[in-house]
Amino acid sequence: MQPGPYGGPQGGWYAPPPPQKTNTAAIVAFVMSIVCALPLVPLILGIVALSQIRSRGEKGKGFAIAAIAIHGATIAIYGIVLALGLSGALDDSPAPKRDxxxxxxxxxxxxxxxxxKGDCFNTDGDLAQYEDKADSQAAFSVRVVPCDQPHEGEAYAVFDLEDGPYPGKDKVASTAEEKCGGTELSDYVGKDAKVSEKLEVYYYFPQSTTWILGDRKVTCFMGEAGGKSTGSLRATGS
Structure with missing residues (x-):
């Protein structure tokens, strides 16, 4: 009898590699970019996901890239809309008529x-919401009316701040309050004028977002938060 071949056939089995896992951060980033979630979160998650995918060998690169692209485009659109809103390009209402x-x-x-200076205007009730005068930049536009019509505010001084880097909200507000509270008001209404105790001094001033667009203007105005007045407080000749 011939001996069998050395070693003989041996049994065995083949285990396929485990399937690649899809990166969780990539999926979350993609979903958040679609539903327009918290600003910048989908963008950051997408970048983190790409790093994890490279290091772990996971799937989901397409989700991560799509999240970055979609949210980046969303941010760009918001930026354009904000810039147009601040510039007044989206406001198609007619301007006030002047002589x-x-x-x-x-x-x-x-x-x-x-x-x-001398304009009377309405703010659609914004004055009633002003709890802190340093936060008085509540609107980008107002409704200017002739002063013989009911109005909430009357501008009595307008001036520009110096150019340069944005000095910070507190500094800008402090400068506005100092100048608006000086002699500008008494010069406007006259030193012997009797101003209603209901009227308060407010001011519009540049924010960091509007400063970038060249806004340097401070507007001082008197307003009555609880109602409207009729007629101008401006003294003759001021």
């Missing part, structure tokens, strides 16, 4: 930056 001397003769919409 040759600049006095308002017909109501119209105006950017806060376009208010002039």
């Amino acid at each position: 040759t001397g600049g006095q308002v003769t017909g109501s119209g919409s105006s950017k806060v930056n376009d208010l002039r």
Whole structure:
């Protein structure tokens, strides 16, 4: 009898490699970018997911890249809309009518930056929400009306801040409060004028977002948070 071949056939089995796991961060980032979740979160998660995918050999690269692209585009659109809103390009309301001397003769919409000394205007109730005068930049536009019509505010001084880097909200507000509370008001209404105790001094001033667009203007105005007044407080000749 011939001996069998050395070693003989041996049995065995083959185990396929485990399937690749899809990166969780990539999926979450993609879903959040679709539903427009918290700003920048999908973008950050997408970048983190790409790093994890490379180091762990996971799937989901397409989800991560899509999340970054979608949320990046969303941020860009928001930025464009904000810039157009601040510039007034989205406001198609007619501007107020003025006579040759600049006095308002017909109501119209105006950017806060376009208010002039002596303009009377309405803020759609924003004054009633002002709890801190340092946060008085509540709107980008107002409704300017002739002063003989009911109005919430009357601008009595307008001036520009110096160019340069944004000095910070507290510094800008402090400068606005100092100048608006100086002689500008008494010069406007007259030293012997009797101003209603209900009227308060407010001011519009540049925010960090509007400073980038060239906004340097501070507008001082008197307003009555609880109602409206009729007629101008401006002294003759001021």
